[in-house]
Amino acid sequence: MSAFSRFTPLASALPSTVPFVGPEAIERQRGLKVEARIGANENGFGPAPSVIAAMREQAGDIWKYNDPENYALREALATHLGVTPANIAVGGGIDELLGQIVRLVIEPGGTVVTSFGAYPTFNFHVNGFGGRLVTAPYAGDREDLDALLDAVKRENAPLVYFANPDNPMGSWWDADKIVAFARALPETCLMILDEAYSETGPASALPSIESLIDLPNIVRTRTFSKAYGLAGARVGYVISTPGTAQAFDKIRNHFGMNRLATVAALAALKDQAYLSEVIGKIHAARNRIADIARANGLQPLVSATNFVAVDAGRDGAHARAIVDGLMEHGVFIRMPGVAPLNRCIRVSVGPEADMARLEEALPLVLKKLA
Amino acid sequence: MSAFSRFTPLASALPSTVPFVGPEAIERQRGLKVEARIGANENGFGPAPSVIAAMREQAGDIWKYNDPENYALREALATHLGVTPANIAVGGGIDELLGQIVRLVIEPGGTVVTSFGAYPTFNFHVNGFGGRLVTAPYAGDREDLDALLDAVKRENAPLVYFANPDNPMGSWWDADKIVAFARALPETCLMILDEAYSETGPASALPSIESLIDLPNIVRTRTFSKAYGLAGARVGYVISTPGTAQAFDKIRNHFGMNRLATVAALAALKDQAYLSEVIGKIHAARNRIADIARANGLQPLVSATNFVAVDAGRDGAHARAIVDGLMEHGVFIRMPGVAPLNRCIRVSVGPEADMARLEEALPLVLKKLA
Structure with missing residues (x-):
C-alpha cells in the first residue's frame, strides 16, 4: 500500500x-x-439529567471554539478540589493527557516503568514516542508498589505509571501506601497516578490532595468518563504543581477541547x-x-x-x-x-x-x- | 515555580x-x-438546525465512547468525496491533525518549509517537535509557490505546509497551479495542503480529488469548523492515499473523538x-x-x-x-x-x-x- x-x-x-x-x-x-x-x-x-440539559441548551454555541485556557473548568475544578487553577491542566480525557506526559518526559529509548498488564493506551503512547517499557508483575492482583519502586531505581527511570484504583483488576492500595510510594520516588522520576476511578473506590484509597500537591514529580490524572458518565465527551485533567501543570501548555493542542464537553463537565461538577x-x-x-x-x-x-x-x-x-x-x-x-x-x-x-x-x-x- | x-x-x-x-x-x-x-x-x-437537533437528540448517548475507527464518518466522507474510507483519517480538527503529521515526519532538527506569516498553530507543532522552520515570504499577499518549491529542494525538506485558500490573507491559487506544485515536489517531501476554507473559495481554486489522490506525499486537510459552523466540535479529516492515511493510526489517540462531534459532522454532511x-x-x-x-x-x-x-x-x-x-x-x-x-x-x-x-x-x- x-x-x-x-x-x-x-x-x-x-x-x-x-x-x-x-x-x-x-x-x-x-x-x-x-x-x-x-x-x-x-x-x-x-450523566446527570442536568448535564444533558446543559449540553442541549448550549448546543447552538458549537460554532464557537472552546476557551483555549479552559479557564472556567479549571476554576471550577480548583474550587472543587481545594487547589488553585494553576494546579490543573485540562485535556481530552486521560488518554490524551497520558500521551502528553509521555511526550514531555520520554525521548526515544527512555525507560518507562509500569505494571505488566496495566493500561494498554498508556503503553501505546510509550511505544509511540519510542520509550522502553519495563514492567513489574502484579502481585495478588494488585500493582506491586515495591517492585515498581525497585524498577524505577534500578533503571533510573524518568517515568512510572500507577493506577489507583487499578484497571483491569479493580484492586487498590490505601492512601498511605500511595503517599509513601510517591515520597520514596526519586524526584527525577515523574509518577503518573491515574485516578480515573477515584470516585468509585473507598475513601481510604484516595490520598488527600494536600498529601501530594507539593511534589512536582507527581501528576494525578482524573476524568469525567467514569463516575460522571461522560466517556464520549472526552474531558480529563491533571493535578500537579503549577510548574508541572504549566508544562502541558508547551505542547497541548490549545484549541483541542470540544465546547460542549466543557459545558458538560462544568454541569457535572455542579451536580454532586x-x-x-x-x-x-x-x-x-x-x-x-x-x-x-x-x-x-x-x-x-x-x-x-x-x-x-x-x-x-x-x-x-x-x-x-x-x-x-x-x-x-x-x-x-x-x-x-x-x-x-x-x-x-x-x-x-x-x-x-x-x-x-x-x-x-x-x-x-x-x-x-x- | x-x-x-x-x-x-x-x-x-x-x-x-x-x-x-x-x-x-x-x-x-x-x-x-x-x-x-x-x-x-x-x-x-x-451550523444547520438539523445539526443542532441531531446533537440534542443524541446528547443522552454521551456516556459511550465514540467509535475509535470513526467508521460511519469515514464512510460518509468517502461517499461525499468519491474516495474510499481508507483514504480518510479523522481527527480533532485540523489543529490536531497537523500535530500528528509533524510528529510522523519531523525529528528534532528536521526542516519544515512554510510561508512567513502562515498558520501559527502549525508552527507551534513544528517547534513542539523540534523542527526547524524555513520560510518563504508571501508574494503579492499570496503564498509563493515557486519560492516554497525552491526552499523544499534547497533544504531537502521532508515537509511543506501550504494553505489554499490562505489564512491569514484570504488569497488563493487556482487548482492547476496547486496540482503542478504537488507534482513537482520531490516524493520525499510531504505536502500538507490545508483546505480548511475549501468550501468558501471559487470552484476553480479547488483541485479535484482525482488530481492528487494517487500521491502518497500529499495530505489534504479539511474541517467542519469553518463553512459547516462547527469550530467548537473539533472535527477535521485528511484525504490521502490509504497507506499515508493509515499512518495516523500509529500515533493518534484512538478514543480521542467526542461522540457528539461525530454526530454533528455526520448531520452537517447530510445537510448540503x-x-x-x-x-x-x-x-x-x-x-x-x-x-x-x-x-x-x-x-x-x-x-x-x-x-x-x-x-x-x-x-x-x-x-x-x-x-x-x-x-x-x-x-x-x-x-x-x-x-x-x-x-x-x-x-x-x-x-x-x-x-x-x-x-x-x-x-x-x-x-x-x-
Whole structure:
C-alpha cells in the first residue's frame, strides 16, 4: 500500500494495526448487535439529567471554539478540589493527557516503568514516542508498589505509571501506601497516578490532595468518563504543581477541547447529588455482577472501580471464549490482555437490563464451553 | 515555580507562554465584553438546525465512547468525496491533525518549509517537535509557490505546509497551479495542503480529488469548523492515499473523538442545502466587510475564505491599534502576526448584527487614531 516514503524511523517502525477495537467494530466484524454495553468501563447510568440539559441548551454555541485556557473548568475544578487553577491542566480525557506526559518526559529509548498488564493506551503512547517499557508483575492482583519502586531505581527511570484504583483488576492500595510510594520516588522520576476511578473506590484509597500537591514529580490524572458518565465527551485533567501543570501548555493542542464537553463537565461538577446517587448505583451493580459470577461458579474480585474482574478459573483462552460467547448473546465485555490477569473477564457496571442480560447469557455460555 | 526536573531537553526548551489568546481571555484581561465575535474565523451563522437537533437528540448517548475507527464518518466522507474510507483519517480538527503529521515526519532538527506569516498553530507543532522552520515570504499577499518549491529542494525538506485558500490573507491559487506544485515536489517531501476554507473559495481554486489522490506525499486537510459552523466540535479529516492515511493510526489517540462531534459532522454532511445557503451568506458578509472597509478608506483584499484581510494602509502598530480599539467597542477581530502582512486587520464574517457593530465602531476607532 502506497505510503509516504519518509516518515521518521520511529514512525515507520510502529505497527499500523492497533489493539483498540470498539464495540462498534465487533458488531461490524461479527455481524452481531451489542445489547448490553458493559465492556469499556463506561457508565451506562449516564450523566446527570442536568448535564444533558446543559449540553442541549448550549448546543447552538458549537460554532464557537472552546476557551483555549479552559479557564472556567479549571476554576471550577480548583474550587472543587481545594487547589488553585494553576494546579490543573485540562485535556481530552486521560488518554490524551497520558500521551502528553509521555511526550514531555520520554525521548526515544527512555525507560518507562509500569505494571505488566496495566493500561494498554498508556503503553501505546510509550511505544509511540519510542520509550522502553519495563514492567513489574502484579502481585495478588494488585500493582506491586515495591517492585515498581525497585524498577524505577534500578533503571533510573524518568517515568512510572500507577493506577489507583487499578484497571483491569479493580484492586487498590490505601492512601498511605500511595503517599509513601510517591515520597520514596526519586524526584527525577515523574509518577503518573491515574485516578480515573477515584470516585468509585473507598475513601481510604484516595490520598488527600494536600498529601501530594507539593511534589512536582507527581501528576494525578482524573476524568469525567467514569463516575460522571461522560466517556464520549472526552474531558480529563491533571493535578500537579503549577510548574508541572504549566508544562502541558508547551505542547497541548490549545484549541483541542470540544465546547460542549466543557459545558458538560462544568454541569457535572455542579451536580454532586447526582454523582452520589450514581456511585450508589455503581456499588449495587458491582454486587450484582459479583452475585451473577458466584451463581455461575466464578470468583469475582473485590472492586473499587465501575467494573468487576471475575476470575473464570482457567486460562486466557477460556476467558476469551467466555468474552466471545457472551457477545453472541449481545453482551459486550472485555478481559485483561496478559497472563495471569487474563484468567479473568472484566465486566463493567450498567443498568439492571444489562445485568439481567448478563445473568441470562452467562450460564448458557459456560454450559456450551463445558 | 516548581516543575518536574527531568522533562526532555526539547520540552524544557519550549516556551510555557504561547500565543493562543482566545476572546474569553481578552475579555478577562481587559474587562471587556465581546459583542461581535468576528476574530477567530468561526462561522457566526452557526451550523444547520438539523445539526443542532441531531446533537440534542443524541446528547443522552454521551456516556459511550465514540467509535475509535470513526467508521460511519469515514464512510460518509468517502461517499461525499468519491474516495474510499481508507483514504480518510479523522481527527480533532485540523489543529490536531497537523500535530500528528509533524510528529510522523519531523525529528528534532528536521526542516519544515512554510510561508512567513502562515498558520501559527502549525508552527507551534513544528517547534513542539523540534523542527526547524524555513520560510518563504508571501508574494503579492499570496503564498509563493515557486519560492516554497525552491526552499523544499534547497533544504531537502521532508515537509511543506501550504494553505489554499490562505489564512491569514484570504488569497488563493487556482487548482492547476496547486496540482503542478504537488507534482513537482520531490516524493520525499510531504505536502500538507490545508483546505480548511475549501468550501468558501471559487470552484476553480479547488483541485479535484482525482488530481492528487494517487500521491502518497500529499495530505489534504479539511474541517467542519469553518463553512459547516462547527469550530467548537473539533472535527477535521485528511484525504490521502490509504497507506499515508493509515499512518495516523500509529500515533493518534484512538478514543480521542467526542461522540457528539461525530454526530454533528455526520448531520452537517447530510445537510448540503444548508451549507449552500450559508456559503451564500458568507459571500454576502465578505462583501459587507469590504464595503465597510472602503467606506472608511481602507482596502479590503479579495477573499476566498470566511474572513477578509483589510489593508489598513500603515504598519503593524497601526493595525494593532485598530484591533485593540475595536475591542473597546466589543468587536473582536484579529490580525496577521508578521510584516508585511500585519499592515492588515483580519475580520471574520458574521450575521448582520455583527457587521452593523463593526460598521459603527470602525470609524470611531479610526477617528480616534487619526
